Amino acid sequence: MPSTIETEAKRRRTFAIIAHPDAGKTTLTEKLLLFGGAIQLAGEVKAKKNRTHSRSDWMKIERERGISVATSVMTFEYGDNIFNLLDTPGHEDFADDTYRTLSAVDSAVMVLDAAKGIEPRTLKLFEVCRLRDIPIITFVNKMDRESRDPFEILDEVEEKLALDTAPITWPIGRAKSFAGTYHLADNAVRGSDSEVERTQVNGPEADAAAGLLPENEREGFIEGVNLAREACRPFDQESYLEGHLTPVYFGSALKNFGVRDLIHALAQFAPPPRAQEADKRKVEASEKGMSAFVFKIQANMDPNHRDRIAFARVCSGALDRGMKARLVRTGKSLTLSAPQFFFAHQRQTADTAHAGDVVGIPNHGSLRIGDTLTEGEDFVFRGVPNFAPEILRRVRLKDAMKGKKLTEALQQMAEEGVVQLFIPDDGSPSIVGVIGALQLDVLKARLDAEYSLPVEFETARFSVCRWISSENKASFDAFLNKHRSSTAKDLDGDPVFLAENGFSLNYEAERAPDMVFKTIKDYQ
Ligand code: G4P
Secondary structure: OOOOHHHHHHEEEEEEEEOOOOOOOHHHHHHHHHHHHOOOOHHHHHHHOOOOHHHHHHHHHHHHHHHHHHEEEEEEEOEEEEEEEEOOOOHHHHHHHHHHHOOOOOOOEEEEEEOEEOHHHHHHHHHHHHOOOOOEEEEOOOOOOOOOHHHHHHHHHHHHOEEEEEEEEEEEOOOOHOEEEEEEOOOOOOOOOOOOOOOOOOOOOOOHHHHOOOHHHHHHHHHHHHHHHHHOOOOHHHHHOOOOEEEEEEEOOOOEEEEEHHHHHHHOOOOOOOEEEEOOOEEEOOOOOEEEEEEEEEEEEOOOOOEEEEEEEEEEEEEOOOEEEOOOOOEEEEEEOOEEEOOOOOOEEEEEOOOOOOEEEEEEOOOOOOOOEEEOOOEOOOEEEEOOEEEEEEHHHHHHHHHHHHHHHHHHHHOOOOEEEEEEOOOOOOOEEOOOOHHHHHHHHHHHHHHHOEEEEEEOOOOOOEEEEOOOOHHHHHHHOHHHHHHHOOOOOOOOEOOOOOHHHHHHHHOOOEEEEEEEEEEE
């Protein structure tokens, strides 16, 4: 008999939705929760959507942070499965947050706008998934509008992403006449998502299939189904799990088509919690000992209390309320007295969480992004990435007396993942690094509001940052000595090289062949 730990892990599906803005991620999220039974009314997620698109509008982000904690993880139960949907920020300036969240999922749903196909951000996010071998289910959305031919969309996915496609359902009609989805292998039809059960038919010619369409569109639909069956690749579970093939579903999140098919696909095909790589060994989800890692931190919800919620993904065992966990980075023990679960937009104290679940752990600064928690064993999970910042700035205080306070505040912001912090080796003022300019606005606003530290940013002499290492200690020391005014340490004390531009980076790199310059660093 499998243990409870194994059974509970197996029924979890922890996933994220990747999409270019406007493809329909929010609408689909809302409908997954609706048909998954987690919320009563559609529109609840939508109403709280972070619609901040302009830099001047950053205050809204702040206002919505209270909500985003709750909507960062959405859990719903459907059939025998428990689904954990991890939300990712929509704005590309917060891309590093998205990448970290993707390190905590086992699979992803890629939403495409049926009229637009693969868009730039879809491509970028897909590449991150590929790097991590995250299997992807494709949902072609907005079939109720004028859209491309389904075969054309499949071709584009194959060509632009070098990813095999296997359509599982086929749209019954398009645009105004879109009437439902046809399951190619099962010969089953689902009209809208209000139909919990599908209708079994003998073939696409059936009244319940082609019969739903206007006379002049029936022939085209029947031909499409037959061609899809003959010409398209059949679904192959292994190939999907390895990230080489994507099953494709068609639908309309707005008009309630194809969402139930997608939930079934996640239940049927998407992997349960995967084994996670740690520095010393691989950790299986079915192991008895609890282990988890922190991939996101949301802090200062209440500025008077400097409280933080660390989002931890459970990787093995069971996380029980009140248990003592070992924080491997410090070796200290941490009592998990009030771990929290998230249901739609509510928080609830969690009694037990299993592999695949995400719990919020309130703390006062003891937890950082990338931290590993165990029941005593000494290993550190790999794979929560740190990306070299694209914008570097020095922080100038309006009140020079508050230097120490600023250092502390920047350190906390860096631990939270708002910015990266670099302390130059030559003793000059700290440098902050971000991926997107909006992050600087958030930093400035939060330093002011939460720490009473009004600051300005100054362009640093540098614009490129790389983590440096070398197998040859003498070369490494020589490089550090030579570049003392352009090297610094990050939050973990790891050395970085700061260059004025890409050209000078290449110039120095060519002259130091023993040195390795990295754009991505795993935390810790
Ligand atoms: P995002 O989170 O990926 O950015 O997309 P979101 O769900 O907000 O959807 C973007 C727009 O596309 C919204 O319209 C939404 O109503 C619409 N939409 C989403 N799914 C479908 C679909 O299946 N069919 C059609 N026809 N439209 C869809 P909007 O006008 O920008 O917003 P709103 O004013 O309707 O809220």
